[in-house]
Amino acid sequence: MSNKLLSALFGAGLAALAMSSASFAADQKISDFHVDMGGGCETCHKDGSPSADGEYEFKQCQSCHGGLADMDAVHKPHDGKLKCADCHAVHDMNVGQHPTCDSCHDDGRTPEKILGKK
Incomplete structure (x- = not known):
């Protein structure tokens, strides 16, 4: 087989694999997705058990995803006011x-309006 044909078949296989993984993840709970990333419940919970105030879990979210102030325009106004689990x-x-x-605001806010997109 030619190198071009092998490259095309390899690329098609990778694309199929990526699409099948993406569709699987979309049907998966966020918590299960994080467990599958490795570490079990301890990925988010200290000793595998939820904390009383959610502060430990909030710090775990930030350790991977960054703080609310570091995120997009939708997240920034919530910095210091909400924890990730308040919405997610x-x-x-x-x-x-x-x-x-x-879910929280009844004044017609949408991500598009907040981000200045129409």
Whole structure:
């Protein structure tokens, strides 16, 4: 076989694998996705058990994803006011699922309006 054909087959295989992984993750709870990344429940919870105030878990989120002030325009105004779990229900939401502004705000806010997109 030619090198071009082998390269094309290899690329197609990688693309198929990436698409199958992405569709699997979208049907997976966020918490299960984090467990599958390695470490079990201890990935987010100290000794595998939820903390009473959620502070330990909040620090774990920030250790991988960064602080709210470091994120996009939707996250920045919430810095110092909310913890990740106030909006992201990791045991109930699927990977890629996002809370909406109107979950808390009833004044017509949307990410598009906040970010200046129409």
